[in-house]
Amino acid sequence: MPLLARMIPAPLVVDVRRGALCELAKILADQRISPSGRVAIAVGPTHGPVVRETFQAGLAGADWFTVDGCTINAAIRLVEQIRPRQYDAIVGIGGGTVLDVTKFAAARLGLPMVAVATNLAHDGIASPISTLDNDAGRGSYSVPAPIAVLVDLDLIGQAPPRSVRSGIGDIVSNLSATADWEAAHRLRGEAIDGFAVSLARTAAQAVMDHRGGVGDDAFLTTLAEGLVLSGMAMVVAGNSRPASGACHEISHAIDLRYPGRRAFHGEQVGLGAAFAWFLRGDADHFNATVDCLYRHGLPVRPADLGFSLDEFAEIVCYAPLTRPGRFTVLEESALTPERTAAKVAEFDENVRARTQEIARD
Known part of the structure; x- marks a missing residue:
């Protein structure tokens, strides 16, 4: 009897808990996303510096980039910054703006994308869509879904x-x-x-x-x-x-x-x-x-x-x-x-x- 099935791309990792970001380097290596840790990390201008200062010691092989705005132009600028160097993957650490821009950039560069959510404002965390502002208003762009998704509840607790x-x-x-x-x-x-x-x-x-409610880890886990x-x-x-x-x-x-x-x-x-x-x-x-x-x-x-x-x-x-x-x-x-x-x-x-x-x- 033939086996009828379909292949669906799904994240290699979905990790929702406190302290998840501390395990990023280990996850990149264990899942062979980047054994060397040679990744481009995109963060936002507000919380990005704090995230970088806190976690860069465990990500010594990474280069850090700042995403400025949720626009198609911001995504293209990120592509131009990353393109001259060789990376195994792109990691977006932030809210919806950072993740949407990073997903688009990863798609343009043909690199896998790892989403590290610091907010739970919408379902773009693991979606195959980037929503970016353009000259006509706002557009939705098809992109590959993230290869791994991390939600650090410590960071979520710091979000508005x-x-x-x-x-x-x-x-x-x-x-x-x-x-x-x-x-x-x-x-x-x-x-x-x-x-x-x-x-x-x-x-x-x-x-x-x-x-x-949003102050409850069990609820935040269910929401994430x-x-x-x-x-x-x-x-x-x-x-x-x-x-x-x-x-x-x-x-x-x-x-x-x-x-x-x-x-x-x-x-x-x-x-x-x-x-x-x-x-x-x-x-x-x-x-x-x-x-x-x-x-x-x-x-x-x-x-x-x-x-x-x-x-x-x-x-x-x-x-x-x-x-x-x-x-x-x-x-x-x-x-x-x-x-x-x-x-x-x-x-x-x-x-x-x-x-x-x-x-x-």
């Missing part, structure tokens, strides 16, 4: 709590994104990957069901592992479908229409997911999403992001234009501007009532 909470919004939005994908499959015949859906949903549900699984779901699917639906279209619309008023990515997509569940008329998922966001101190109403109801309605109307060809509940609903404004007002009132109910309990 708001940015870590952002990762909760990003992972929770997977449930809405997979609902959009299933609708596209059912109504438009779009191909769907059940394994990718399972990974994305499992990651989201684990975080939603956990009663801890969920964000890695979300990235792997995109690897399996070959695109961002398992983690990006109407929720992300709304976030992209905010980025493009109000670039000076961007919040954290996870804050925007979390609110977008709550609105998408409301549009679907799914009270159970709407309530569960609002409950989770509210419990963790994330935005649940347009005003929490600094938008009036009229501004948010305009954002929702613009959102489908950000991803032409992607079918979500926004495209399915095909709301007129007037109907959108009415739905936004109704959504806001329902969220207000729900949060009041939570507060009373």
